[in-house]
Each structure stands twice: as C-alpha cells, then as structure tokens.
Amino acid sequence: MKGRYSLVKVNENFVKLPASYLFVDIAKRVAKFTQENPGVEIIRLGIGDVTRPLPAAVVGAMKAAADEMGNAATFRGYGPEAGYDFLRSAIAENDYGKRGVAIEKDEIFVSDGAKSDTGSIGDIFGTDNVVAVCDPVYPVYVDTNVMAGRAGEYEEGKGWSRIVYMPCLEKNNFLPELPKEKADMIYLCFPNNPSGVGISRSELAKWVDYALKNHSVLLYDAAYEAFITEPDMPHSIFEIEGAKKCAVEFRSFSKTAGFTGTRCAFTVIPKELVVDGVSLNRLWDRRQSTKMNGVSYVVQRGAEAVYSEEGQREVRANIACYLNNAKIIREGLGAAGFTVYGGVNSPYVWLKTPEGLSSWQFFDLLLEKTGVVGTPGSGFGAGGEGFFRLTAFNTEENTKKAVERIVRSFQSR
Numbered sequence: 028m029k030g031r032y033s034l035v036k037v038n039e040n041f042v043k044l045p046a047s048y049l050f051v052d053i054a055k056r057v058a059k060f061t062q063e064n065p066g067v068e069i070i071r072l073g074i075g076d077v078t079r080p081l082p083a084a085v086v087g088a089m090k091a092a093a094d095e096m097g098n099a100a101t102f103r104g105y106g107p108e109a110g111y112d113f114l115r116s117a118i119a120e121n122d123y124g125k126r127g128v129a130i131e132k133d134e135i136f137v138s139d140g141a142k143s144d145t146g147s148i149g150d151i152f153g154t155d156n157v158v159a160v161c162d163p164v165y166p167v168y169v170d171t172n173v174m175a176g177r178a179g180e181y182e183e184g185k186g187w188s189r190i191v192y193m194p195c196l197e198k199n200n201f202l203p204e205l206p207k208e209k210a211d212m213i214y215l216c217f218p219n220n221p222s223g224v225g226i227s228r229s230e231l232a233k234w235v236d237y238a239l240k241n242h243s244v245l246l247y248d249a250a251y252e253a254f255i256t257e258p259d260m261p262h263s264i265f266e267i268e269g270a271k272k273c274a275v276e277f278r279s280f281s282k283t284a285g286f287t288g289t290r291c292a293f294t295v296i297p298k299e300l301v302v303d304g305v306s307l308n309r310l311w312d313r314r315q316s317t318k319m320n321g322v323s324y325v326v327q328r329g330a331e332a333v334y335s336e337e338g339q340r341e342v343r344a345n346i347a348c349y350l351n352n353a354k355i356i357r358e359g360l361g362a363a364g365f366t367v368y369g370g371v372n373s374p375y376v377w378l379k380t381p382e383g384l385s386s387w388q389f390f391d392l393l394l395e396k397t398g399v400v401g402t403p404g405s406g407f408g409a410g411g412e413g414f415f416r417l418t419a420f421n422t423e424e425n426t427k428k429a430v431e432r433i434v435r436s437f438q439s440r
Contacts, residue, residue, distance in 0.1 A: 082341035088332035110137025159210035163411030223369015
C-alpha cells in the first residue's frame with residue numbers, strides 16, 4: 028500500500044503572505060496595550076469603520092422588509108444573485124443617470140462589499156496578467172493577487188517581483204504616474220485610500236487613454252466618491268469618455284450610508300468591456316452566480332431607501348459630520364506644525380510622521396502617549412513609510428479630543 032496516497036497540497040501562494048492582515052496586527056497591538064494599561068481611554072482613528080447609525084429611512088425600509096419575510100404571502104427565498112431589479116434600477120438612475128452616465132441595470136452587480144469584489148475580481152482574469160498598483164495601496168489589491176499567483180516572489184525592500192508599483196509621491200500630490208512598462212490590470216482608488224487625495228477629470232482621462240491604447244483594464248475603486256467636495260473631480264470613471272471599454276467600477280454603501288456592518292455594495296461592468304474577445308460582464312455574472320447567492324432582500328431594501336428623499340438627506344448629513352471631523356484633524360494638526368494631506372474630498376487624513384520617526388514608531392508612540400490609534404503608512408506598502416493615516420469616522424467629541432491629545436503630547440516633547 029506504500030505510495031498509494033499522496034499528501035494534500037495547499038495553495039502555496041497563501042504561504043507567501045504575511046502571517047496576518049494589517050488591521051489584525053493593529054488590533055493585536057491595541058489589545059496588548061489595553062490589557063497592560065486598563066485605565067487608558069483609547070480613541071480609534073485607525074480602521075475606516077463608521078460610528079454614526081444607519082439613516083432612519085434605511086432602518087424603516089429594513090423593518091418593513093423584515094415584516095414581509097415573516098409573512099407567508101410576502102416571504103422570499105433565494106433572490107437573484109446579481110441583485111433585485113428595484114435596487115439595480117435605483118443605482119442606475121441615481122448614481123449614474125443623474126450624472127449623465129448611461130448604465131444599464133444588468134451592468135450592475137450587487138454584493139456584500141467592495142472589499143469582496145476588489146478581491147474577487149481577479150477570478151475572471153488570467154494569472155499571467157501583469158498587475159499594477161499604487162504605492163501606498165489598499166492591501167487587499169496586492170494580497171489577493173498574491174493568493175492568485177500573479178505576484179511572483181517577495182523581495183524585502185522592493186515588494187513583489189511581478190507587481191508593477193506606481194509610486195505616489197509627496198511632490199506629485201500622491202498621484203501615480205502612468206506605468207512605463209505595459210500593465211494589464213491597473214488598480215486605482217479615488218478619492219484615495221490611504222492618502223485621502225482626489226483626482227481631477229483631466230488626470231483620470233489620462234488613465235483611460237492609457238488603458239485604451241494598451242488594451243489594459245482599469246479596476247477603479249470609487250468607494251469614497253460621496254465625500255468629493257470639489258467640482259472638477261468625477262464621481263465615476265464612467266464620466267470619462269471611453270471608460271466603458273476599459274474600466275470596472277466598485278462602489279459601496281459602507282462609508283456612504285453606514286453599511287459597514289450591514290454589508291452591501293455593487294460592481295459595474297459595462298457590456299462594452301470585452302477582453303480577448305470575451306465579455307467581462309458575462310464572466311463576472313457567471314462567477315457571481317456560482318460563488319454567491321446574493322445579498323439579502325432585507326439589506327437590499329435598506330440600500331434602496333438610501334436613494335429616497337429622506338435617505339439622501341440623512342446620508343448627506345452623516346457625510347457632512349465625517350468631513351467636519353476630517354477638517355478638525357487636518358486643521359488642528361496643521362496649525363500645530365504637522366504636515367497633513369487629504370481630508371477635503373475624503374474621510375482620511377494623511378499625516379507625515381514627525382522628527383524622522385518611522386510609521387510603526389509613530390504608531391507606538393501615539394498609542395503610548397495619547398491613547399490614539401491610527402494606521403502606519405508602511406502597512407500600505409513601502410511608499411507609505413514616513414506617513415500615517417487617521418480616519419474621520421469617530422464622533423466629533425472624540426475627534427477633537429484626539430487632536431488635542433496629539434498636539435499637547437508633541438508640543439511638550
């Protein structure tokens with residue numbers, strides 16, 4: 028019988044990854060500090076999780092939908108994997124039609140989160156495609172391509188051998204430059220996570236032109252578009268001519284309407300987007316219908332209510348609160364001599380670490396001296412070293428308190 032059985036093999040690409048995800052590492056450090064310092068009040072400006080409750084319009088719609096699910100006459104079982112027509116139509120009309128962009132409802136795929144979709148989109152692309160990412164970058168874009176086998180080998184100080192890194196430098200306002208080598212799959216996120224900067228219409232048009240010329244696909248994460256305040260910044264890449272032939276867009280209700288714990292998002296793949304003679308819309312539909320059973324009816328009714336008159340009013344009020352918090356951080360730390368970016372078109376403030384401190388050194392110092400938790404820039408890639416991300420998703424009271432603590436601590440040094 029010897030030799031009859033072989034050992035089960037694991038996906039070796041997973042083994043190449045760091046032991047844990049960035050925000051898991053942060054949580055462990057904070058938990059250890061809290062255990063050792065039980066009397067210290069922790070203020071969390073690290074993870075991008077919202078604190079304001081769901082809008083009343085959303086809650087009302089979800090309660091009504093839950094009642095429907097408790098009645099035999101209106102109960103629903105499995106729904107359509109890509110989303111109910113009522114939500115897809117509301118998205119098409121409000122997020123796109125009102126901005127002059129024609130998106131059909133069957134180009135919209137409802138899901139449980141933009142994180143899920145940006146991580147899973149690689150399923151419909153070949154593993155030999157060249158991936159390009161901004162540096163610093165939202166870790167999911169990189170890690171999921173490592174899992175898929177597109178990243179190559181990790182080189183300390185250089186990153187993954189097969190990934191094209193597009194440095195986002197302070198001197199260029201953290202906007203990436205077009206890659207010099209050909210890239211097949213290009214991840215862009217604007218307003219950007221982590222730097223908080225936005226992109227103008229003319230700058231975004233350069234990326235669409237590049238993609239069309241090089242037969243590349245832009246994977247455009249627009250999860251923070253609702254925070255845009257400046258008129259020259261497009262809310263959707265499909266506002267740029269030609270983008271339907273080269274771009275996929277990811278959107279989320281998480282930061283817009285407080286759905287971080289409720290889970291609802293959507294991805295838009297135009298039917299004009301054809302790669303190697305194959306419709307990506309068709310492939311994604313096939314992937315989703317195979318791997319998921321859709322978002323619950325109750326949640327989708329809640330998401331639909333976001334587009335009601337009351338829902339829009341409440342969402343705008345929530346976003347205004349978070350933008351005000353971002354202003355408090357940006358102006359408070361800026362006045363104290365810190366170099367800060369972002370926070371105008373996004374809920375993130377990108378802070379330059381003082382006195383030559385590394386990102387993790389600043390994290391530890393901030394936690395120990397002030398009890399404030401942020402995110403080390405180096406956790407987003409080598410290009411984030413020397414920077415630090417603070418989020419505006421806490422309460423106004425805690426945001427003011429955090430800024431006062433940071434300023435007081437560093438002024439006394």
